[in-house]
Amino acid sequence: MIEIKSLHLILICIISFGLQRCGINNNMMFKAPKGQNVSIEKVLMQPTGDYRISVDDKLTFTMATNSGTKIVEAMGGIRGESVAGGASEYVVRKSGKVELPLLGEVGAEGLTVVQFEDTLQRLFSQEYQNPFVQVKITNQRVIVFPGGGADPRVVFLTNSNTTLMEAIAQGGGISERGKSNSIKLMRKEGGVRQIYTIDLSTIDGLKYADIVVQANDYIYVEPTPDLARELMKDISPILAILSTSLLLINLFK
Numbered sequence: 001m002i003e004i005k006s007l008h009l010i011l012i013c014i015i016s017f018g019l020q021r022c023g024i025n026n027n028m029m030f031k032a033p034k035g036q037n038v039s040i041e042k043v044l045m046q047p048t049g050d051y052r053i054s055v056d057d058k059l060t061f062t063m064a065t066n067s068g069t070k071i072v073e074a075m076g077g078i079r080g081e082s083v084a085g086g087a088s089e090y091v092v093r094k095s096g097k098v099e100l101p102l103l104g105e106v107g108a109e110g111l112t113v114v115q116f117e118d119t120l121q122r123l124f125s126q127e128y129q130n131p132f133v134q135v136k137i138t139n140q141r142v143i144v145f146p147g148g149g150a151d152p153r154v155v156f157l158t159n160s161n162t163t164l165m166e167a168i169a170q171g172g173g174i175s176e177r178g179k180s181n182s183i184k185l186m187r188k189e190g191g192v193r194q195i196y197t198i199d200l201s202t203i204d205g206l207k208y209a210d211i212v213v214q215a216n217d218y219i220y221v222e223p224t225p226d227l228a229r230e231l232m233k234d235i236s237p238i239l240a241i242l243s244t245s246l247l248l249i250n251l252f253k
Contacts, residue, residue: 043185043196046212050112051140051160057092058139059108061100061120065128089138102127113137140215144171147178147221157215164198165209167219178221185211186218193218 053059090098096109103123108116117133124131140157144167153171155162164185174180181201186193199205213219 043187043208043211045210046161047214050114051137051215053092053108053111053113053116053137055092055094055096055109056139057108057137058089059092059098059116059135059137060089061117061133061135063120063124063128063131063133065132066130142167142213142215142217142219144168145218145220146172146175147223148175151175157213160212162213163209164211164213164219167213167217168221171219174221175223177223179224180221182222184218184220184222185213186220187214188216 090100092098092108095105096107097105098108099105100120103120106119106123111119113135117135120133120135121131124133138156142155142157142162144153144155145151146153146168151172155167155170164183168174168183179201181199183198183200185196185198187196188194198208198211200209
């Protein structure tokens, strides 16, 4: 017969092991020591320059001759003629070049959209008369964490002036657990991702709602710790073991 003292020892070991594995709100991200955030006063309300194409960007282009005459005619229903390019996506490779029909590899990395359009127009003009080119980057996006702890959203930027408030709204808004007074904007500047903490809980923070987000920004709404639910989830197995152990002790008695 197993002695009661032995059962007590086993029970203590089980509870100790369970407590060591207990993790409350382990899904919370980006916990930073105090003082490491960059002052929000330093954040740029709008980009200082146009976006420059980078590796792995996806883009589409259209090209029409005679300064885009076919595009205007197609819009007006005059003709049904198509234009080159269309909706096909082309990826900027690790080399910084993109493979395009008729042209082959063309350097794109580091150029603005306007500069790349000018490059394509110059190249197409060797074979076509007065080419008109339009380029669009299709994978510009920001990642929004609304504050639920595990519900991130990828928000594609359909225009170049999407504000912080618009991005949060497209990401589902601030969740019930989200802290509107602790919104972290994480932006890569000079190869280093800076963290700006924004307070939108008061009217004073309204001016920061109009910050123009940039491609590859992270917007993290800090969630409120759900201590009660997480604690019950973590200790439920321990309570079950405790109940079973006490039942065994009573049986041996």
